[in-house]
Amino acid sequence: MSMPCLKLDSRAEEAERLLTWLEPELRSAGLDDMQCFQFGCTVVELVNNSIEHGYEEQAGNPIEVRVIAADDAVTVEVRDRAPRFDPPALAASAGPEAVSGRGYGIILAWSDSFEAGYSENWNHYRVSRRL
Amino acid sequence: MTLQHHTQDNIDVITMPERILMADARSARNTLKTFTKRKRPLLALDLGATRFIDSSGLAVLVSVLQASRRNSGEVCLFGMQETVRALFELTRLDTVFPIEQNGTAAIRRLSA
Numbered sequence: 001m002s003m004p005c006l007k008l009d010s011r012a013e014e015a016e017r018l019l020t021w022l023e024p025e026l027r028s029a030g031l032d033d034m035q036c037f038q039f040g041c042t043v044v045e046l047v048n049n050s051i052e053h054g055y056e057e058q059a060g061n062p063i064e065v066r067v068i069a070a071d072d073a074v075t076v077e078v079r080d081r082a083p084r085f086d087p088p089a090l091a092a093s094a095g096p097e098a099v100s101g102r103g104y105g106i107i108l109a110w111s112d113s114f115e116a117g118y119s120e121n122w123n124h125y126r127v128s129r130r131l
Numbered sequence: 132m133t134l135q136h137h138t139q140d141n142i143d144v145i146t147m148p149e150r151i152l153m154a155d156a157r158s159a160r161n162t163l164k165t166f167t168k169r170k171r172p173l174l175a176l177d178l179g180a181t182r183f184i185d186s187s188g189l190a191v192l193v194s195v196l197q198a199s200r201r202n203s204g205e206v207c208l209f210g211m212q213e214t215v216r217a218l219f220e221l222t223r224l225d226t227v228f229p230i231e232q233n234g235t236a237a238i239r240r241l242s243a
């Protein structure tokens with residue numbers, strides 16, 4: 001089982017680097033174009049949440065992204081050292097015309113499982129997608 | 132953010148970038164909103180080159196749509212790739228925006 005890791009800084013600009021790294025990792029794990037796009041969306045939203053809400057857009061803090069490829073699924077783990085965050089069980093039901101509030105719904109809709117936890121001063125979020 | 136733009140039949144046709152992400156959101160919103168200041172702004176946004184949009188990018192598009200409609204205008208999206216289309220369907224934004232296959236159809240729709 002391979003487990004490539006990307007270390008990011010808590011700046012919104014890092015999403016470009018994340019996507020450039022993540023897309024080939026997801027493809028080599030076995031996701032097709034649509035799955036790769038959808039699962040990539042969930043990972044970007046997780047990292048955006050860490051930057052925007054966890055670190056409140058303060059640069060200079062660590063975010064780690066790991067891809068865990070298995071025979072039947074690909075899992076991505078995002079870790080940050082922001083204050084502990086316990087995500088709600090359900091996504092807020094923003095209407096389609098709302099300007100914001102879609103990120104968490106995208107995470108839940110386009111992953112087959114989502115777990116969040118906190119240990120040793122790290123938040124960790126895991127999303128999986130079946131192959 | 133610099134966006135390619137031309138005018139056709141009094142409609143601003145704007146080519147969106149390959150990625151519309153949180154880092155670009157403020158700049159993209161400010162740039163696009165300059166086109167919504169006039170009376171009855173009509174914007175056709177070409178998403179043909181756009182391979183990725185995050186929720187901040189979606190928020191930009193919605194805020195531009197709202198700004199246009201406040202001035203009795205409209206925004207039509209066109210050229211959307213299948214993946215991006217799936218994101219619009221998931222978030223039900225396909226029920227909020229007029230979406231066309233290509234620029235000709237978008238201009239026809241905005242001209243009607």
